[in-house]
Amino acid sequence: MRIIDARVIVSCPGRNFVTLKIETESGVYGVGDATLNGREMAVVSYLTEHVVPQLIGRDASRISDLWEYLYKGAYWRRGPVTMTAIAAVDTALWDIKGKVAGLPVYQLLGGRARDGVTVYGHANAAGFDGLLSEISGYADLGYRAVRIQTGIPGLSSTYGVSKDRMFYEPADAALPTENVWSTARYLNHIPTVFQQVRAEFGPDLKLLHDVHHRLTPIEAARLGKSLEPYDLTWMEDPVPAELQEGFRLIRQHTTTPIAVGEVFNTIWDCQQLITEQLIDYIRATVVHAGGITHLRRIFDLAALYHVRSGSHGATDLSPVCMAAALHVDVSIPNFGLQEYMRHTPETDEVFPHAYHFEDGYLFPGEEPGLGVDIDEEKAARYPYRPASLPVNRLEDGTVHSW
Known part of the structure; x- marks a missing residue:
């Protein structure tokens, strides 16, 4: 069951979300969340430029193998951007596996x-x-x-x-x-x-x-x-x-x-x-x-x-x-x-x-899979809006953990 397409969808229905949609040759697709609050576009770039090109043609059923490939293959391991991107792929693949099996993922x-x-x-x-x-x-x-x-x-x-x-x-x-x-x-x-x-x-x-x-x-x-x-x-x-x-x-x-x-x-x-x-x-x-x-x-x-x-x-x-x-x-x-x-x-x-x-x-x-979907037409009505998390200071002006 080969992956034939993977697309990153950015929308802002009240706040920003990044969604990865992976499609297979059988017509089954899965969705994964790739949202990193305040740094959404960093994950979008990581997925679009580095991850998506590596997914095309791979077997969507090999979840563990693809996880290790994306984690170890990057050499620069860990960190919120990398792991959020990997999470989106992994979650979408579990969604696909559940749909193919006709079972909710928890089963x-x-x-x-x-x-x-x-x-x-x-x-x-x-x-x-x-x-x-x-x-x-x-x-x-x-x-x-x-x-x-x-x-x-x-x-x-x-x-x-x-x-x-x-x-x-x-x-x-x-x-x-x-x-x-x-x-x-x-x-x-x-x-x-x-x-x-x-x-x-x-x-x-x-x-x-x-x-x-x-x-x-x-x-x-x-x-x-x-x-x-x-x-x-x-x-x-x-x-x-x-x-x-x-x-x-x-x-x-x-x-x-x-x-x-x-x-x-x-x-x-x-x-x-x-x-x-x-x-x-x-x-x-x-x-x-x-x-x-x-x-x-x-x-x-x-x-x-x-x-x-x-x-x-x-x-x-x-x-x-x-x-x-x-x-x-x-x-x-x-x-x-x-x-x-x-x-x-x-x-x-x-x-x-x-x-x-x-x-x-x-x-x-x-429902089979995760039981969640994205309506791309409705998502397109809510374009991305830059939004940042606050910075915290003590009363004397010192930057402090927010």
């Missing part, structure tokens, strides 16, 4: 390990009253887990707090906007927020919080310890993960569970964190970690060390990636949670899909 991964995929939503607001309203809205929809982000008194903007409650998109301008950050204000404020939320909603609702790489290990340890009374499901990305030994210091001081990995690209990025049990949830995702093939390797390693999955699922992952994630989620033994930020109606129109939400769970659907 090819071993079948169901659970009925549905537990997801969490994003409750955010500048102030506490608005936050309570947002949490209540998610609870009314049946969500069992909610991520909590709130404005910090004295700061004009804060990561995770959006003007549009429904569709949060941080890439908000063609050139990066700049935010101002104060660790001291943050550390003093956040424990009071969770104290009030837990008092309002009781012990059963799972609560999560994203630090977004902004603390040092000892600052993260302080935060984790201060949040222990409120029983968080996880504290996400407490420190930048380049220094993985830093997580050991956090572990020494707090029992608050730690999640990390949305910016990881390979199993080697998280090997130490997993094998030394320095984290509880690994948040690597299909589109940024080399596709379904490589993500399964990460989750299989994690399962040996009591680490569960918690894959990234923000709106910069297209419905193609969300569908792929759900097929993995429903099939692995060590699933934890799946992030789920709803897409705009325009996005759902461009990417018709079989997965659906019900009573706090997502279900991948039973």
Whole structure:
């Protein structure tokens, strides 16, 4: 089953998405997500100039071989651009294989390990009253887990707090906007927020919080310890993960569970964190970690060390990636949670899909392959618009992790 064509489709139905469509001589095609938020066109160039020419004529059924060919054959391994491009190819090939077999992809991964995929939503607001309203809205929809982000008194903007409650998109301008950050204000404020939320909603609702790489290990340890009374499901990305030994210091001081990995690209990025049990949830995702093939390797390693999955699922992952994630989620033994930020109606129109939400769970659907497609005519109505993620500075002007 030879590949006869592969095309990169760029569209912006509310935000930018990059999609790879691979066609075979039998007429079966597959789609893969290649979106790298704020750096979309770098992946477009990598795919168009380097990957697509190498795909034509190859056997679409040899997924593992093509993965190794694109990874090892480039010599310059790893990195977000390379691994996002490989992920797009890998995901599209799994889509093709499922369609040829007449089975949803999760069946090819071993079948169901659970009925549905537990997801969490994003409750955010500048102030506490608005936050309570947002949490209540998610609870009314049946969500069992909610991520909590709130404005910090004295700061004009804060990561995770959006003007549009429904569709949060941080890439908000063609050139990066700049935010101002104060660790001291943050550390003093956040424990009071969770104290009030837990008092309002009781012990059963799972609560999560994203630090977004902004603390040092000892600052993260302080935060984790201060949040222990409120029983968080996880504290996400407490420190930048380049220094993985830093997580050991956090572990020494707090029992608050730690999640990390949305910016990881390979199993080697998280090997130490997993094998030394320095984290509880690994948040690597299909589109940024080399596709379904490589993500399964990460989750299989994690399962040996009591680490569960918690894959990234923000709106910069297209419905193609969300569908792929759900097929993995429903099939692995060590699933934890799946992030789920709803897409705009325009996005759902461009990417018709079989997965659906019900009573706090997502279900991948039973259509052969991934159960998602791209309507190219509708995609063409939404041309690419440059959009960058913000840059963060301390109050004295120092550039800080965003």
